[in-house]
Amino acid sequence: MNRKSNQLIRLATSLQVILLGFLLWPGMAPAQLNRGGVPSSSLFPDVQQIIPVHTLPPPDMAKVAAEDAANPVPYRFAIHIPLALDFCAEGKWQLLPDGSEVCLLALEAPGAKALSVLFDRFRLPQGGRLFIRSADTRQVLGAFTSENNTPSGKFATQLIHGDKLILEYDQAPEVSGSADLLVGSVAYAYRGVPEPGQTDGFGGAGPCEVNVNCVEGQNYQQEKKGVVRIQAVKGGSSFWCSGSLLNNTRMDGTPYLLTADHCYNGGAYGDLLQWVFYFGYDGPGCENPETPPLERALTGATLKARAGAVADGGSDFLLLLLNDAIPDTFDVFLNGWDRSNTPAMQGVGIHHPQGDIKKISTFTQKTTSVSWIGGFIYTHWLVKWAETVNGHGVTEGGSSGSALFDSSGLVIGQLTGGGSSCDSANLEEPDYYGKFSYSWISNGPDSASQLKPWLDPDNTGLEKLSGKPLAVHNMTYSESCAVFPNPTGGLFSVELSVGIPDGQYQIAIFDIRGLEVYSALQQFTVRSCNVDIHSLPPGIYLLTVTGNPGRYVQKIVKY
Helix, strand or coil: CCHHHHHHHHCCCCCCCCECCCCCCCCCCCCCCCCCCCCHHHHCCCCCCCCCEEECCCCCHHHHHHHHHHCCCCEEEEEEEEEEEEHHHHCEEEECCCCCEEEEEEEECCCCCEEEEEEEEEECCCCCEEEEEECCCCCEEEEECHHHCCCCCCEECCCEECCEEEEEEEECCCCCCCCEEEEEEEEEECCCCCCCCCCCCCCCCCCCCCECCCHHHHHHCCHHHHEEEEEEEECCEEEEEEEEEECCCCCCCCCEEEEEHHHCCCCCHHHHHHCEEEECCCCCCCCCCCCCCCCEEEECEEEEEECCCHHHCCCCEEEEEECCCCCHHHCCEEECEECCCCCCCCEEEEECHHHCCCEEEEECCCCEEECCCCCCCCCEEEECCCCECCECCCCCCCCCCCEEEECCCCEEEEEEEECCCCCCCCCCCCEEEEEHHHHHHCCCCCHHHCCHHHHCCCCCCCCEECCEECECCCCCCCCCEEEECCCECCEEEEEECCCCCCEEEEEEEECCCCCEEEEEEEEEECCEEEEECCCCCCEEEEEEEECCCCEEEEEEEEC
């Protein structure tokens, strides 16, 4: 294989993240955890591959079990084994026939169900590529590239299943500079992940739980896309938690994420740089799938606001900003919210119990305003779950931080804890969700302890905000199409640029959820036509004009 062919294989597909509103959030590059590609060693099977193995000592599992029994929440699933290993110095370097060099090193931790690599220094030169794969090559992460470099130098990967993984760094002849990769620790997963060869269920959630794509979730198919599984790091361990992406009143696509403060409390600020966020981790139907879903993940977040330790009487919220833009291929939804402190008559919780695929729990009794630790400061909603067609959804370890939705699909709280479980004696025990309304401004005096400054930065005073899809595919604003007046009270003109022919064009209008709310075939005369949307509620809409010779897009604001 010649060098040109090998270089073509290395090309990763670039992603253009197009946000609804079509405004890129300042300072964010379209980055994702894996850039794709093929490890160079796999292209040259005749090259002798003697891979050194670094064996890690397993943790004291009796001690771990005792700690977990004493501290069941949040749900710990991995112990970090410290290393301080310089990969490029410890690995074996080999020269490939095309002039490329590869460095290979295996990490093995006997007995582990899965492993995750946490880097204290992660610096790749432009053009350098890092892959991490399972010993059987069934799972490959990468390529990681210089786009994954961060100012802090910290980085972490999603889980590789099994007790052995292989690190491979590839550097083509034309790449200048060298890699600096210091493995600070390896997360040794001992539960909350599939057993080797397991094919039914993946995180071990209780048998009463209901998959989100059962009939119970049919009214929450948009909202589920905003629910995220979190691989949280603190105190030398990894924990499963759940969270929800949130919309803000600017509707500018800023990727804020709400979870529980107890998933972070006791950790260090730098730990957030190694948190891993998994998107769309749910099965395709109501039954547990036979194979795990595709893992799409991003690493790293920045703390924006928190309630502080729940034992101090707050609402236990944690608001993060993801450090990377979310690729449009992830198909996520920024969930709406209600801060009105109005009890919900019915609704659902969507979560990842024990790190399992996405589940849904249903309540049909009105939420009750209570305090988590007693007293008269009502910081939480009390929720009791109901039996449904496909089970009796509850919450478990790993559900911490998950969103509580009212019947309109708006977030009204995030999970602190409670007594529900799949044990028949506990099915109707209550759970407690920190109130979104309390988290708005009541935990403290400034932006470090409130949701409001981040989710309503322009002080609009909105009590409720609808959710919206993060990305709209294959659309950009067109200078060939104009709308007058805009904003509009309902009646407006659409005008096409000189040179575009008159004729019939399909007019479509979409709301911020991406749902089509208006459609008509209209005649353009002297390149213009009138459209009446008096029947639509105030808000931001997307107008598309489709016909010969193309498609034109504009934003409309209706007051």
